[in-house]
Amino acid sequence: MSDTAPASPETPAPKGGVDCRVVLEQLWEFLDEELAPERVAAIRTHLELCAKCYPDYDFEKAFLQAVSECQYTRCASHKLRDKVMSALKRAGFTPAPVQSA
Amino acid sequence: MAPTTAEQRELSQRDYDVSFEREALPWLDDVYRFALSLTRNEADADDVVQETYLRAYRSWHTFERGSDARRWLFTICRNAFLRTRERARHQVELEEGDVEVAAALAPEPLISRDGTERLLSRLDLAPALSNAIDQLQEPFRSAVVLVDVEDQSYEAASEILGVPIGTVRSRLFRGRRLLQQKLVTYARDAGFATAPAPSTTPNHSRDPVGHE
Numbered sequence A: 001m002s003d004t005a006p007a008s009p010e011t012p013a014p015k016g017g018v019d020c021r022v023v024l025e026q027l028w029e030f031l032d033e034e035l036a037p038e039r040v041a042a043i044r045t046h047l048e049l050c051a052k053c054y055p056d057y058d059f060e061k062a063f064l065q066a067v068s069e070c071q072y073t074r075c076a077s078h079k080l081r082d083k084v085m086s087a088l089k090r091a092g093f094t095p096a097p098v099q100s101a
Numbered sequence B: 001m002a003p004t005t006a007e008q009r010e011l012s013q014r015d016y017d018v019s020f021e022r023e024a025l026p027w028l029d030d031v032y033r034f035a036l037s038l039t040r041n042e043a044d045a046d047d048v049v050q051e052t053y054l055r056a057y058r059s060w061h062t063f064e065r066g067s068d069a070r071r072w073l074f075t076i077c078r079n080a081f082l083r084t085r086e087r088a089r090h091q092v093e094l095e096e097g098d099v100e101v102a103a104a105l106a107p108e109p110l111i112s113r114d115g116t117e118r119l120l121s122r123l124d125l126a127p128a129l130s131n132a133i134d135q136l137q138e139p140f141r142s143a144v145v146l147v148d149v150e151d152q153s154y155e156a157a158s159e160i161l162g163v164p165i166g167t168v169r170s171r172l173f174r175g176r177r178l179l180q181q182k183l184v185t186y187a188r189d190a191g192f193a194t195a196p197a198p199s200t201t202p203n204h205s206r207d208p209v210g211h212e
Helices: A020-025 A027-031 A037-049 A054-070 A078-090 B005-023 B025-039 B042-058 B069-087 B096-105 B113-122 B125-135 B140-149 B154-161 B165-189
Strands: none
Touching (some): A020 A037, A027 A054, A027 B165, A037 A054, A054 B125, A078 B025, A078 B042, B005 B025, B025 B042, B025 B069, B025 B140, B042 B069, B069 B154, B125 B140, B125 B165, B140 B154, B140 B165, B154 B165
16 A cells, blocks of 8 residues: 555645545554654644644544543542452551651 | 561562552552453452452562553453453453454444534533443453553553554554444434434545545
8 A cells, every 4th residue: 555645747745745545544543652753754744734634633632632531530449449458468468657747 | 787587588578568559559540440441340340450459469579670560450450350251151252353353344434523523622521431431342442441541552552452453453443433433422312413424434535525
């Protein structure tokens, strides 16, 4: 699969050297910081120049941000913490003494 | 005076416990969230978390100092989960091949920005997204939770789940698309009638007109 579209008199060179199709295909990997630095730079340049792709980037970025934050309110209960601590103590664990103020 | 063998042993045990408390215990909430994503049941998640920490404590001497304790705990957590399921004689591991084939063949829903972009700014998405993640099927849920909620890299998720990176990627992307699809349904239920119907158009071909 070719990553870039060939430049010709009829078709302008792809922005950033990478075409929209590839940018959209790799948008999540770009946002996840899973791409090679050269590809990151190319996609970043493309996004700065391409009015069509930028909204997609903006949307996916906001979506991933929302997903990353949605479950952080879920915490282990005090009951579970006590249960884990009791089990560890039975296994030989000794917690550090609580420092008094 | 040089410490006696008993004193050395006590010191060593104290170091062992102190480092475990400092490096492993702070990740209890993270391990709980991951366990919950695997079990989808709070009581079962509690059991898996307890088992995870017991195993981690007993194996703490094998933990490589300076490496990622959370990643190490997630791996133990997944193994503990699989073990409890084996014990209960439940079939938990989906047929990997079938699932991957199903994921590959399943149509990619189109989530058009025209309808969903407003959701991100106008609705409190946290409860809807949290609920949607709970409803995601395995193996997509654990990939989404590890990478998107717990901020693990593809490589770390690959190690934790015991699958190749390409499999993590396909599960993650499919899971994200399913989440977006669920958001569209949520939007309709919440009265955002303009949300578009999911389409079978592949993601990369959306809005091809006007793109290079």
